[in-house]
Amino acid sequence: MTLSKLEIQQMLREMNVKFDADETHEELKQRLQKENHSLWLKSVSGSQADDGRDGRIRVRKRKRSVDPPEPLEKRFPERIATAEKSARLPVPPRNNTGTALRARTVEKPEPGKPWKTVADGTQPFNRKKNVFKSVLRRCGMCCEACGKPADKADPSTELRPFYIDPLSQGGEHSVKNMVALCPACCERLENDPSPKLIKELRRKTRSKLYDSLQVIRKTTVRSRGPFPGRRK
Numbered sequence: 531m532t533l534s535k536l537e538i539q540q541m542l543r544e545m546n547v548k549f550d551a552d553e554t555h556e557e558l559k560q561r562l563q564k565e566n567h568s569l570w571l572k573s574v575s576g577s578q579a580d581d582g583r584d585g586r587i588r589v590r591k592r593k594r595s596v597d598p599p600e601p602l603e604k605r606f607p608e609r610i611a612t613a614e615k616s617a618r619l620p621v622p623p624r625n626n627t628g629t630a631l632r633a634r635t636v637e638k639p640e641p642g643k644p645w646k647t648v649a650d651g652t653q654p655f656n657r658k659k660n661v662f663k664s665v666l667r668r669c670g671m672c673c674e675a676c677g678k679p680a681d682k683a684d685p686s687t688e689l690r691p692f693y694i695d696p697l698s699q700g701g702e703h704s705v706k707n708m709v710a711l712c713p714a715c716c717e718r719l720e721n722d723p724s725p726k727l728i729k730e731l732r733r734k735t736r737s738k739l740y741d742s743l744q745v746i747r748k749t750t751v752r753s754r755g756p757f758p759g760r761r762k
Contacts (some may be wrong), residue, residue: 538562661703662691665710668738673712674731675719680712690716694732706735 533541538558542549547565549558603610666689672679673689681687689710695701709731711719719727 533559533562661705661708662710664705665691665708668705669710673715674709674734675711675715675727678712687712692716692719694728694735706739709735 535555535558538555539549541562542558542565545565547561549561553561669689671689678687680689689712692709692711693701693703694707694709697703701707
C-alpha cells in the first residue's frame with residue numbers, strides 16, 4: 531500500500547522531523563525511510579546492550595481473560611417479569627377536579643354599568659378609573675389619534691380607553707400604555723390595527739410622559755431663609 535504525500539507529512543510531524551513544504555513525494559518518502567531505518571538501528575543497538583548486561587530471560591504473562599457479564603434477564607428473571615407486568619397495566623385517568631378550583635375571569639361590564647364583585651364580601655374595583663383620568667388630563671379631552679375634541683353633551687363622541695400593547699399579550703395597565711380615542715378611531719384600531727398608527731401613538735405617549743418629567747426636574751426648590759429670632 532502506497533502512502534500519500536499528506537500521510538507521509540503527518541507521520542514525519544509525529545516523529546518530530548523537519549521538512550520543507552515544497553518537497554516532492556519521493557523526497558518525503560526517502561526521508562521517512564531514512565528516519566525509520568535510524569530508529570530501527572537504535573532499537574537493535576539498545577536490545578543488544580541489554581542482552582550484554584543482563585542474561586536473564588524475561589517471560590511476559592498474558593492477562594487473564596474476563597468473561598462478559600451475564601444479561602439481566604438471567605440474573606434477575608423475577609424482577610424483569612414484574613417490571614414488564616407493571617408496564618402493561620392501564621394508566622388511570624387524570625383527576626380533573628383542579629379545573630373547578632381555578633379563578634374565574636371577571637367579565638367586562640357594559641358602558642355605564644359598575645363592575646361586578648369578584649367574590650362575596652368584596653367591593654367592585656374599577657381598574658381603569660384612576661389611569662384613564664390621567665390619560666384624559668394628558669390629552670386635553672381630545673382624541674390622541676385624529677385630534678377631534680370630545681363633546682360632553684354628545685355621548686357618541688365620548689373618549690374610550692385603548693391599550694397600545696393589549697393586556698392579553700403582556701401589556702401594562704399604565705399611563706404610558708393607554709391612550710384616549712374617539713369611538714371611530716377605537717373601532718378602526720380594534721378591527722384593523724395599523725402598525726404605523728400604533729407606533730405613532732406609542733411615540734406620542736412616551737414623548738408627553740418624558741416632557742412632563744423634564745419639567746418637574748427643571749423646577750428648583752427655593753432654600754428656606756433663617757427662622758426669625760435665630761442667631762447667626
